Amino acid sequence: MLKTLTFLMLMLIVFAPVAQAADFDNDLTTYYEKSNFLETPRYDETVAFCKLLEAESPFVKYTSFGITPQGRELPLLIVDKSESFAPPTDDRIVLLVIACIHPGESDGKDAGLVLIRDLIRDDSLTKQFDDVVLLFIPIFNVDGHERFGPYNRINQNGPLEMGFRVTAQGYNLNRDFLKADSPEMRAWLKLFREWLPDFFIDCHVTDGADYQYTITYGLETHENMPEPIRSWTNDRFLPKLNSTMEQSGFPIVPYVVTRDYLHISNGIIGLLWAPRYSTGYGAVQNRPALLVETHMLKDFRTRVEGTRILLHEIITILSDQRAELKDAAMVADARVSEMIPGSYYYTNYKRAKDTTSFIDFLGVDVTTEPSDISGDEWVIWGDTPVTYRVPYLDTYAPVDSALIPYAYIIPVEWTEETDLLKAHGVDIEYLDCAQTLPVDSYRFDDIEWADKPWESRHRLEFSMTDVSTMRELPDNSAVVLMNQRSNQVIVHLLEPKAPDSFIRWGFFNRIYSRKEYFEDYVMEKMARQMIEETPDLRIEFDSLLQADSAFAASPQQRLEFFYERTQYADSTVGVYPVGKLMSPADIKLK
Ligand SMILES: [Zn+2]
Numbered sequence: 001m002l003k004t005l006t007f008l009m010l011m012l013i014v015f016a017p018v019a020q021a022a023d024f025d026n027d028l029t030t031y032y033e034k035s036n037f038l039e040t041p042r043y044d045e046t047v048a049f050c051k052l053l054e055a056e057s058p059f060v061k062y063t064s065f066g067i068t069p070q071g072r073e074l075p076l077l078i079v080d081k082s083e084s085f086a087p088p089t090d091d092r093i094v095l096l097v098i099a100c101i102h103p104g105e106s107d108g109k110d111a112g113l114v115l116i117r118d119l120i121r122d123d124s125l126t127k128q129f130d131d132v133v134l135l136f137i138p139i140f141n142v143d144g145h146e147r148f149g150p151y152n153r154i155n156q157n158g159p160l161e162m163g164f165r166v167t168a169q170g171y172n173l174n175r176d177f178l179k180a181d182s183p184e185m186r187a188w189l190k191l192f193r194e195w196l197p198d199f200f201i202d203c204h205v206t207d208g209a210d211y212q213y214t215i216t217y218g219l220e221t222h223e224n225m226p227e228p229i230r231s232w233t234n235d236r237f238l239p240k241l242n243s244t245m246e247q248s249g250f251p252i253v254p255y256v257v258t259r260d261y262l263h264i265s266n267g268i269i270g271l272l273w274a275p276r277y278s279t280g281y282g283a284v285q286n287r288p289a290l291l292v293e294t295h296m297l298k299d300f301r302t303r304v305e306g307t308r309i310l311l312h313e314i315i316t317i318l319s320d321q322r323a324e325l326k327d328a329a330m331v332a333d334a335r336v337s338e339m340i341p342g343s344y345y346y347t348n349y350k351r352a353k354d355t356t357s358f359i360d361f362l363g364v365d366v367t368t369e370p371s372d373i374s375g376d377e378w379v380i381w382g383d384t385p386v387t388y389r390v391p392y393l394d395t396y397a398p399v400d401s402a403l404i405p406y407a408y409i410i411p412v413e414w415t416e417e418t419d420l421l422k423a424h425g426v427d428i429e430y431l432d433c434a435q436t437l438p439v440d441s442y443r444f445d446d447i448e449w450a451d452k453p454w455e456s457r458h459r460l461e462f463s464m465t466d467v468s469t470m471r472e473l474p475d476n477s478a479v480v481l482m483n484q485r486s487n488q489v490i491v492h493l494l495e496p497k498a499p500d501s502f503i504r505w506g507f508f509n510r511i512y513s514r515k516e517y518f519e520d521y522v523m524e525k526m527a528r529q530m531i532e533e534t535p536d537l538r539i540e541f542d543s544l545l546q547a548d549s550a551f552a553a554s555p556q557q558r559l560e561f562f563y564e565r566t567q568y569a570d571s572t573v574g575v576y577p578v579g580k581l582m583s584p585a586d587i588k589l590k
Pocket residue numbers: 102105204205
């Protein structure tokens with residue numbers, strides 16, 4: 001905290017004269033600039049400035065992409081030189097930039113507004129928009145943003161006041177990309193579906209260790225990102241971004257997760273993101289998604305300036321590499337849509353132990369001393385730059401896979417799940433009549449719910465076994481053909497083992513419990529009758545009594561033995577309602 005105050009005082013001394021000298025048209029000076037680079041605007045002021053930008057340039061349109069639970073418009077600025085403000089039909093790149101998904105981390109909002117203002121007012125810079133259509137969301141979590149105050153980010157060095165992390169309904173939007181429980185995310189998915197951006201950026205401020213970098217980033221570079229997007233990211237985009245940012249005085253490094261906080265030389269972990277996060281969602285939509293994390297201890301102005309330069313460099317790179325990126329996205333979409341029924345898709349990965357590369361990490365010195373407050377070691381970051389040679393632990397191996405079907409079939413009554421698939425841009429066909437079809441599916445056992453809800457849901461662990469049956473499917477049941485560019489989204493929602501599947505988030509919680517129970521005295525009578533009709537049952541029962549003392553000691557289990565063998569036992573308990581059709585069979589579609 002002391003360190004934060006020192007930073008703020010230094011900033012006042014160093015930057016005050018610069019702001020006075022700045023030569024901005026009063027109308028288009030941003031709130032952040034007028035505040036001497038210390039403050040970020042509230043929602044109303046942000047929208048008002050967006051409308052000023054719209055009035056300033058024919059290339060800019062202010063619009064809204066939805067309404068929040070508290071009734072505010074979700075703001076969107078579109079910068080489109082063709083002035084059509086609709087998804088382009090030519091070969092221009094669509095770049096989507098999200099700011100304030102975590103409203104306390106406002107750098108992207110202030111950087112974006114300054115950047116767009118500068119680009120549209122300078123003819124030489126406006127060229128950047130010849131090849132790029134920019135969609136800019138200055139505040140994604142609008143209601144959370146208006147929970148405004150000085151105490152929302154304990155580790156962060158400015159702005160003076162800021163919004164709060166979660167929505168008014170308590171959702172962390174950067175956990176909600178796939179399950180999309182929040183109205184804000186549903187609205188965003190509609191925007192994503194309509195525009196299908198070629199690249200998207202999600203702007204944050206980090207927590208964690210201290211080091212020299214102002215900007216760290218996350219970007220899927222692993223096997224979960226389909227080719228050739230992965231190669232374009234690794235071989236073309238990242239090398240260029242690294243070198244231009246270094247030249248700009250803002251060297252970048254992958255999002256810093258240390259294996260050991262105090263001994264950074266032990267390694268930095270490269271992350272592979274589940275699709276609940278923006279980065280992982282990009283991967284399942286075959287699109288690069290860049291997480292930007294500015295460093296919390298750097299002053300607000302430095303962070304905003306770093307973000308502004310980064311966004312500008314990315315517009316330039318995307319403009320230069322537009323043909324390659326467009327091509328890569330098209331090929332990736334085609335390859336994903338051509339998954340072969342009967343082949344395997346990797347749903348889960350685990351970090352492998354081996355190190356494949358080292359990076360020179362621009363850190364600072366660090367010491368510890370005993371703390372009489374915590375009773376533990378107190379980590380004290382110094383001001384001396386230290387370059388550490390650090391293993392980059394970035395190798396992943398698949399640990400779970402799913403067999404790709406010809407189609408998934410979701411019975412007509414499971415509308416919530418079908419609607420969510422549609423929200424992600426998945427095409428749904430429908431059965432033309434009630435049909436009995438051969439489907440593969442799963443039976444779940446050993447189900448354990450988390451003790452506490454997380455993001456409003458009790459996630460669950462389970463074991464599962466394959467079941468193959470003829471299943472009666474009602475008319476109008478949803479048929480999800482596996483020939484879509486969104487095939488990965490389908491698998492990630494419908495395959496239970498995937499990290500953010502419907503099953504994992506508890507969407508199908510109604511299937512696990514039995515709904516009818518026998519009275520013991522009824523079962524006693526029925527058991528005797530069953531033994532009389534099938535004498536072998538007595539032999540099976542007796543041998544189980546001999547072999548299993550727990551069973552023998554449990555009156556309930558002994559009666560259950562017989563119940564499970566009656567026709568009253570409900571065979572659907574714990575069985576996944578979603579079926580997998582492995583071949584077209586004689587399926588009749590509307
Ligand atoms: Zn964040």
